Amino acid sequence: MPDDALEQLRWLRTPEGAAATALAAELVEQGLDVLPALARLRAQVGAGHAGPAWELARLRARARPVFGADADVLFLTADTLEQAGRPALAARRARRLRADDADSAADLGCASGTDTVALARAGASVLAVDLDPLARELTAANAEALGVADRVWVVAGDAVELVDAARGGEVAGCGTAVLDPARRAGGRRQLDPDRWSPPWATVAALLDRVPRAVVKVAPGLDHERVPHGVEAEWVSAGGSIVEALLWGRTVSTVWRRASLVRGDAVLELTADADPGPAPSGPVRGWLHEPDPAVIRSGLVSLVATDLGATLVDPTIAYLTSDGPTGSPWVSSYRVDEVLPFNLRKLKALLRTRGVGRVVVKKRGSAIEPETVARQLRGAGAGTATVVVTRVAGAPTALVCDLSDR
Ligand SMILES: C[S@@+](CC[C@H](N)C(=O)[O-])C[C@H]1O[C@@H](n2cnc3c(N)ncnc32)[C@H](O)[C@@H]1O
Structure with a gap:
């Protein structure tokens, strides 16, 4: 969305915005090309609103295969949809984090709120933090659209400062935390963890100070970086890695975990310690x-x-x-x-x-x-x-x- 994205998002949340988006969704459904679709929308909702309604309807259609029925009411931007994890995996993480009923959770960099919503649906009271005002507005909108707003507080904050101030196993007053650093800048992947936002130093500090935490990291993360006592998990679906996670020491139960998503099931393979290399031998049948x-x-x-x-x-x-x-x-x-x-x-x-x-x-x-x-x-x-x-x-x-x- 352009500079006035925040204003447009606020308008999309009004009853008029919802009606315009519903109209745009019908045109997307009919497979209309962008130019005739925008011409129809302009005539009905005005020139200033046609573009945002069309964009949101298109993003919802793109999100539907992964977000299911939720996609029809979500507020998204192209950037936050690209950064969003799979909701089914966010729900799996939230269930594991809350296995013994910690009651408050911080989502440190909430973007459009996939983790915030998953944590709230798992029963936590969630403090959703982001530096970006548009991300905060999206998270608030999505928490409301998905019926969990009474358990979500969205605030402006810097995860670096919050983690620096973490004490007594808590960050921002919460005993549970999810950190999903932005690993792209200017449309490009940041391979160096020190250039993520927040950077690696914040990831390491969170895992050190808040033992009931999970951090999403790049699939290519070097094993050398994984702190002692922290479980690292790689999750794949359809032959590709879909996420890599570091679990804080209270939630860690093994050394490494490989997880394979198969429909609604997740198969897991774990080791308590490094099993070492496999032996080699000649090619057989x-x-x-x-x-x-x-x-x-x-x-x-x-x-x-x-x-x-x-x-x-x-x-x-x-x-x-x-x-x-x-x-x-x-x-x-x-x-x-x-x-x-x-x-x-x-x-x-x-x-x-x-x-x-x-x-x-x-x-x-x-x-x-x-x-x-x-x-x-x-x-x-x-x-x-x-x-x-x-x-x-x-x-x-x-x-x-x-x-x-
Ligand atoms: C990868 S996205 C999070 C995606 C989210 N977990 C999801 O699945 O939808 C990272 C978010 O962190 C925010 N962010 C980056 N640096 C931050 C910082 N220092 N403090 C707070 N938020 C930050 C970005 O604005 C962005 O919204």
């Missing part, structure tokens, strides 16, 4: 690619033990074993051919096996999978998955799941 939550949480060796598998290379997270597996923690491929990586020889082999189309996967190799897949395309009707990786240090191609059998 099956190749297994661990879920990214397993890899990021350092739990590959647990899965290896479970499957009777070994690593193909000590530095590469591909496992190999004699048989297939029904494990949810890996994607498995039958290995049909193993050869030193050489594009010309690989192409010749695929031709003789009647393979025309391949999917290329890689780990520990500089190749560009789409480019190599194009280069390997041929006239045959067969298909295969080609995995380019290192095996015992040597660049290797594994031809898997050949369909000519």
